[in-house]
Amino acid sequence: MLDVKMVRSDPDTVRRALERRGDPTSSLDEFLAVEERRRQLLTEVETRRAERKRASDEIAAVKKAGGDADEAIAAMRALGDQIKEREAALAETEERLKVMLLDLPNIPLPDVPDGGEEDSVVLRV
DSSP states (O other), rough: OOOOOHHHHHHHHHHHHHHHHHHOOOHHHHHHHHHHHHHHHHHHHHHHHHHHHHHHHHHHHHHTTOOOOHHHHHHHHHHHHHHHHHHHHHHHHHHHHHHHHHHSSSOTTTOOOSOOOOGGGOOOO
């Protein structure tokens, strides 16, 4: 199985290796698109969590001062619902990535001849 960091950091090497094997690179392109979506969702989730923490601190300050925080609480609940939706989408995307990563073939060593199984040369029997 390939390392996600390696595929993300050096997709051209993986693409060339897939081409050497005779495998289509469309699965790599799809993988990279889904990985980009995962990173985007993760950023959104973390941003919304930070917003929720900040809102929670503001609500505590308003209540401590004796003010009414009902609107802020309602907004924080809506933010919590958004976080749950994004977390569900993130979990689904991560699971899809795991399956896609298992389907990507390994990179052949440099001394392996180009082509697929049918291009193999039998050296001895």
